[in-house]
Amino acid sequence: MQFTSEQRLDDVVYEREFTLDEIPGILWTPASASAPVPLILLGHPPLGLRRMYPRLVARARQSAAEGFATATIELPGSGDRPRWPAAEQARADLRRAMEAGEPVSDEIVDALILPLVDKAVPEWQAALDALLSLPEIGGPVGYSGGVISIGIRLAVVEPRIVAAGLFAGSFVPRAMFEEARQVTIPLHVLLQWDDEGNDRQAALDLFDAFSSEEKSLHANMGGHTGVPQFAGDAAARFFTRHLK
């Protein structure tokens, strides 16, 4: 892990960009922490870190104010990272289906999401290795948001992640429902009830599939990107409850 830039954004949060095996990432830490702090991995949709930066830094600032470090890495095939042909094909198929108003087939969803999960999850685990070796990062570790299938796989395979906040707002391959049954850590699942691009029933089925003894579904209005401020606050309290 190599730090490539650092800056104190304000009195609350300190930002460092890094690369890890050529994957770009960002680490935010509380500007005033004196002891090692818990860590929240910030997931995001595959639109590129640069485009997602404003929303990520807002989440990072809120988390830093509550005493958490946060970190994120670029997803495979996003930002400046190399594309792979099958994913490009799947994205093109998805666009075509949506523009034609057709249902998005299981084949498209599988091609879009499954390789992304397979590639991304080991990278997030490697990032976790590197982040937890820093003296200012203690633990425990949570995972928050982004592509829900990545969150599910991480919750299953990565024992250092003790709680996850998931956003039920993206396509979920059927195979992930089986993995969801293996999830037992506390979950906080956000669903935008009136998210037209999202299959509400699939999101409810997925919530039902999780085996976690503590799981909460918070459904709100406001559309895909209109998560209310109070819903973000509730997710923050979930992490405070489980990581502090």
Next chain:
Amino acid sequence: MQFTSEQRLDDVVYEREFTLDEIPGILWTPASASAPVPLILLGHPPLGLRRMYPRLVARARQSAAEGFATATIELPGSGDRPRWPAAEQARADLRRAMEAGEPVSDEIVDALILPLVDKAVPEWQAALDALLSLPEIGGPVGYSGGVISIGIRLAVVEPRIVAAGLFAGSFVPRAMFEEARQVTIPLHVLLQWDDEGNDRQAALDLFDAFSSEEKSLHANMGGHTGVPQFAGDAAARFFTRHLK
């Protein structure tokens, strides 16, 4: 409204029992309030105030600590209030169906709930008249919990109620779905996901039916009576957001 007893329970909450047209009720106010406070009407299942008292006083204490007055009245046909034959018959039919493991018919649900709503709602409105005439009660007013159909009807017909926290844990007559479409105030709906005595799909359909621009569904584990403490805290924050 006649007060029949009063006592300071502790440093937090002051309790007064009252009767209003022979209906028993309880009013709890913050022990240390200096100005008129907002009011939350505490709904409850039709099991009698005496039996519900421990849970009600716990909700009243939490609300008083946050600066709210709370009040409740006995439901028609509960506690020492006179039964009416049709309700007794409906309760017996319900018991029989549940003991036989049979589905509870629409007829039973209608007979059980609709007359209760028709009788109870004007009584809660009369209680509201009396409570708001007290100098220590200001407003705004919220309604919380209990028989969800009573909450729905109150949200439709009583403009002084500006926010409602509803518990999706009881039978809902089909006719109430139409009334739900007329609800436009902010709603916080609690659903116990693994509540075996409750029809989850009906609860989700009901949530969908509400026309409120702000509505949140919080689904948690723990069974019908096992609402987690953090879910109660979230409901309290909903009222703080809307009544303060």
